[in-house]
Amino acid sequence: MTLELNAVTKKFGSFTAVDHLTLEIPESQIFGFLGANGAGKTTTFRMILGLLEQTYGTIKWNGDSIGYNKSHLIGYLPEERGLYPKQKVDEQLVYLGRLRGMEKSDAIKQLDYWLNRFNVPEYKGKKVEELSKGNQQKIQFISAVIHNPKLLILDEPFSGLDPVNVEMLKKAVVDLKEQGTSIVFSSHRMEHVEELCEHLCIMHHGTPVVHGGLRQIKRDFGKKNVIVRADFDVSFIKDIPGVVRYRQVPEGCEVQIESEEISQKILSELQGKGFVRTFDLEEPSLNDIFIEKVGASYE
Amino acid sequence: MSKFWTILRHTYLSHLKSKSFIIMTIATLVIIIGLTNFQNIVDLFSGDDEDSTSQIAVIDETDQLYTALEQNIGAVNEEVELTQYDGTEEEAKNAVKDGEFQAFVHLVLDDQNLPAATYYAMNASESSTVNQIQQSLSQLKTGMVTQQAGIDVETVEQMLAPVEIEKVALAEESKTEEELNQARGLVYFMIFLIYFAVLVYGNMIASEVAVEKSSRVMEILVSSVSPITHMFAKIIGIALLGLTQFGLIIIVGYTSLKMNQNELVGGMFEYLGLGDIPISTIAYALLFFILGYLLYAMLAAMLGSLVSRTEEVNQIVTPMMLLVIAAFMIAMYGLNDPTASFVTITSYIPFFTPIIMFVRVGMLDVPIWEIALSIGILLVTIFIFAKIAAKVFKGGVLMYGPSSSLKDIKRAIQLTKKD
Numbered sequence: 001m002t003l004e005l006n007a008v009t010k011k012f013g014s015f016t017a018v019d020h021l022t023l024e025i026p027e028s029q030i031f032g033f034l035g036a037n038g039a040g041k042t043t044t045f046r047m048i049l050g051l052l053e054q055t056y057g058t059i060k061w062n063g064d065s066i067g068y069n070k071s072h073l074i075g076y077l078p079e080e081r082g083l084y085p086k087q088k089v090d091e092q093l094v095y096l097g098r099l100r101g102m103e104k105s106d107a108i109k110q111l112d113y114w115l116n117r118f119n120v121p122e123y124k125g126k127k128v129e130e131l132s133k134g135n136q137q138k139i140q141f142i143s144a145v146i147h148n149p150k151l152l153i154l155d156e157p158f159s160g161l162d163p164v165n166v167e168m169l170k171k172a173v174v175d176l177k178e179q180g181t182s183i184v185f186s187s188h189r190m191e192h193v194e195e196l197c198e199h200l201c202i203m204h205h206g207t208p209v210v211h212g213g214l215r216q217i218k219r220d221f222g223k224k225n226v227i228v229r230a231d232f233d234v235s236f237i238k239d240i241p242g243v244v245r246y247r248q249v250p251e252g253c254e255v256q257i258e259s260e261e262i263s264q265k266i267l268s269e270l271q272g273k274g275f276v277r278t279f280d281l282e283e284p285s286l287n288d289i290f291i292e293k294v295g296a297s298y299e
Numbered sequence: 300m301s302k303f304w305t306i307l308r309h310t311y312l313s314h315l316k317s318k319s320f321i322i323m324t325i326a327t328l329v330i331i332i333g334l335t336n337f338q339n340i341v342d343l344f345s346g347d348d349e350d351s352t353s354q355i356a357v358i359d360e361t362d363q364l365y366t367a368l369e370q371n372i373g374a375v376n377e378e379v380e381l382t383q384y385d386g387t388e389e390e391a392k393n394a395v396k397d398g399e400f401q402a403f404v405h406l407v408l409d410d411q412n413l414p415a416a417t418y419y420a421m422n423a424s425e426s427s428t429v430n431q432i433q434q435s436l437s438q439l440k441t442g443m444v445t446q447q448a449g450i451d452v453e454t455v456e457q458m459l460a461p462v463e464i465e466k467v468a469l470a471e472e473s474k475t476e477e478e479l480n481q482a483r484g485l486v487y488f489m490i491f492l493i494y495f496a497v498l499v500y501g502n503m504i505a506s507e508v509a510v511e512k513s514s515r516v517m518e519i520l521v522s523s524v525s526p527i528t529h530m531f532a533k534i535i536g537i538a539l540l541g542l543t544q545f546g547l548i549i550i551v552g553y554t555s556l557k558m559n560q561n562e563l564v565g566g567m568f569e570y571l572g573l574g575d576i577p578i579s580t581i582a583y584a585l586l587f588f589i590l591g592y593l594l595y596a597m598l599a600a601m602l603g604s605l606v607s608r609t610e611e612v613n614q615i616v617t618p619m620m621l622l623v624i625a626a627f628m629i630a631m632y633g634l635n636d637p638t639a640s641f642v643t644i645t646s647y648i649p650f651f652t653p654i655i656m657f658v659r660v661g662m663l664d665v666p667i668w669e670i671a672l673s674i675g676i677l678l679v680t681i682f683i684f685a686k687i688a689a690k691v692f693k694g695g696v697l698m699y700g701p702s703s704s705l706k707d708i709k710r711a712i713q714l715t716k717k718d
Contacts, residue, residue: 012714068528076518078518082514082516083514084516096523098302099305144519
């Protein structure tokens, strides 16, 4: 069950929210879909779900267009969380499950499974507004996966969760992937994306600026990071040609270099100046790539 | 289709179980039971209130009026009790001051040998008793005068009887005065029902949609079910809720009426024309009720989908409420003057048709083609609005922003377009 987007474009009047987006997400893959706020992520998700109609292009899933007749195969966790605040957890999850085409008994069974898995079986009969924000998040996650979807769209699934719960949900996402679900995953936390996604795409003003496998993207990026910790002043490094960015940290610096070779130049410059505690050549982080491609001032 | 039923059931049950609905229904039922038992309640309080009988002392210096007066008063009002007083005038006045009597009446014959009286009471403002005494004395006086003049009683009765006027309407579409009066009560009742239903349930739908939108659960809902299915399931779910509520009210009201029918015969019961309702009026009431509800419910769902926060619901539904109130006002006017051209014209305007055409149908013999035309226009409007509302709803539920005004309708429709 492969999801294919072909030259998908969405215009709102004269404003182009998504411009010629072409993607392919195969079965059993977590696809990272990144971009700054307003880059067109939510619009893309809404088009995939059929809530908005694309201006041009096609969206196919397994060769078919996506309509409400497939909603039982699709799970969606919107960025803006929402559940009925006054209703009990079991009531509304069974309701939402039934709207995804589940039988009532089946929905109850799945609900119990997930509540136990997330260590919160005691919330079953509670009203959503009585739960903490993090726990509401878990319930929301269950609402997206209760019907065991084949295509799952997760918009910022881990925001507002403590590290323990993030791990718990990550594990659940990976398990779903291994069961064959195609997952589209959006996050502002690059370390989560690096950990979960082998393929990704970075959107900027509606256009994909980076697209491909994570390793390939890093290799293509070219630039690398050098980390230096030393007992003496290393600020002279920023004047070495090929050093793109220089950041002073206590006991040293972190710099970005144009290519691997520059690291050797830095190393030779450091020699004889004093005691070097650390000299490390690193792959660029996704964070670096994101900032470079989408523009500075973004965190 | 099964999702339609799931939403319908969920909407219906979650409201049925909600505290506000239960409280509102029970409160209405209590009021209905109270109204239908009004007479019993009044009797309950006045039953042991013996003091309400007015004790009145009478000194009759004519020696011929007292017996006739007492008979006369006794026949009209049981709550006035006359007592012949043996003492002097002064003693009688003191008795009133002591509270032994409510009042004291001094009967005399004037210079023409006709009755005259003086009425003494602690305060002279209490007039109903005085009026009764005056009336009784006047009757006695008439009798005395005619007797003195030698005219027999029958002649007097003929002289005093009112002239009978029979009203006959010549226009074909008018109903007889009697029919009209009867219809007025029923139509009035039905207008109220339609008016309140639209007001209460329209608001309910709008806030329901706004709650789902503001709590952001809407995005999950519309990704599972098409917004159109969602909207109509919601509208029908609330309609069933309304029918349940009205059903309860009618059953309880009817049972309670039946139990108290004896007290109510001739009273409000007949005034409302509930004794003898033409089947066609009921059928029209039901038809206009359903059509009116549909139109306004779609309008409400559409408006509700435009706001981002529940606090803004009242603001955005105001124009709709004004429409209903305007229809209600015109209908009230139409009850008194159903043939006014103003009423005729407005009965074809779809937003007014359900209420105003019903007034005309209930009060007049409206030609069938006129009714068909107005229903036709209404149906077409409902159809067009279903399309527009579905579109606005589809776009509106995805739209969040600070301002909520009717301009957003355009934005919402834009959102559902391809570009």
